[in-house]
Amino acid sequence: MAEFLFYVFGSVALGSALGVVLSRNPVGSLLFMVATLASVAGIFVLLEAHFLAAIQIMVYAGAIMVLFLFVIMLLNLGHEYQRDIKTGLGAILAFAVAGALAGGVASTMRGAADAPGFQYLQGPDALDAAIQEYGILGVIARPLYTEYVVAFEVTGLLLLVAIVGALVLAKRRV
Amino acid sequence: MVTQPLVLSGLLFGIGAFGFLVRRNAIIMFLCVELMLNAVNLALVATSRFAGIDGQVFVFFVMTVAAAEAAVGLAIIISIFRHYETVNVNNFNLLKW
Numbered sequence: 088m089a090e091f092l093f094y095v096f097g098s099v100a101l102g103s104a105l106g107v108v109l110s111r112n113p114v115g116s117l118l119f120m121v122a123t124l125a126s127v128a129g130i131f132v133l134l135e136a137h138f139l140a141a142i143q144i145m146v147y148a149g150a151i152m153v154l155f156l157f158v159i160m161l162l163n164l165g166h167e168y169q170r171d172i173k174t175g176l177g178a179i180l181a182f183a184v185a186g187a188l189a190g191g192v193a194s195t196m197r198g199a200a201d202a203p204g205f206q207y208l209q210g211p212d213a214l215d216a217a218i219q220e221y222g223i224l225g226v227i228a229r230p231l232y233t234e235y236v237v238a239f240e241v242t243g244l245l246l247l248v249a250i251v252g253a254l255v256l257a258k259r260r261v
Numbered sequence: 262m263v264t265q266p267l268v269l270s271g272l273l274f275g276i277g278a279f280g281f282l283v284r285r286n287a288i289i290m291f292l293c294v295e296l297m298l299n300a301v302n303l304a305l306v307a308t309s310r311f312a313g314i315d316g317q318v319f320v321f322f323v324m325t326v327a328a329a330e331a332a333v334g335l336a337i338i339i340s341i342f343r344h345y346e347t348v349n350v351n352n353f354n355l356l357k358w
Contacts, residue, residue, distance in 0.1 A: 189275020
């Protein structure tokens with residue numbers, strides 16, 4: 088069942104990712120992106136990352152994509168349907184580069200399960216046991232507030248800098 | 262089930278890279294960057310199933326940085342649009358020699 092659902096979500100994700108690239112209308116592109124993010128969130132659920140699936144829907148699809156939509160509406164880009172996809176040599180070169188990249192990454196990833204040392208990893212049972220013990224939130228919150236607490240604080244600082252930077256950049260000159 | 266999500270993430274990353282190279286609309290290029298970030302998130306979650314919870318913590322940080330990056334990047338796009346009245350990157354040639 089999980090396998091079947093994975094293929095459903097995976098094909099929706101791939102199809103709408105192509106839609107992001109090929110759609111002429113920026114708003115259509117954005118809605119395809121929301122579909123991709125939602126199906127990747129479904130795959131997160133299948134991989135037992137429930138908290139990240141919820142965050143993906145709320146923060147990515149909910150907040151960041153709405154921010155993109157605001158900007159598209161603000162700049163009034165939804166009406167001009169001129170093609171901006173490169174054609175000719177540029178497109179062929181881009182296709183070759185991206186195809187080589189995707190093929191190289193995908194074929195490397197295919198061998199991940201046979202990589203040396205893979206059998207020494209903890210495996211899914213250890214993660215399931217940790218989820219049983221600490222709960223879905225606790226299992227990710229414990230390392231976040233102990234091992235990675237410095238990174239967590241620095242992330243807060245980064246968000247502050249981003250807010251101030253965005254305000255300064257987007258502010259009209261007075 | 263670790264191989265299939267990793268292959269899917271490689272393909273998604275490739276599509277994102279292709280879109281970034283082939284589109285000229287700055288906002289769509291930015292969306293393609295988000296797509297690549299999401300592909301990397303998928304790979305991290307798939308490996309964290311086998312290698313411990315640290316991968317998921319890292320995805321949390323990646324999402325935060327992506328949010329900050331989206332805010333600043335879109336602000337830059339807005340201020341560029343004010344100047345050139347377009348978001349087509351062909352018109353941004355100030356640094357081209």
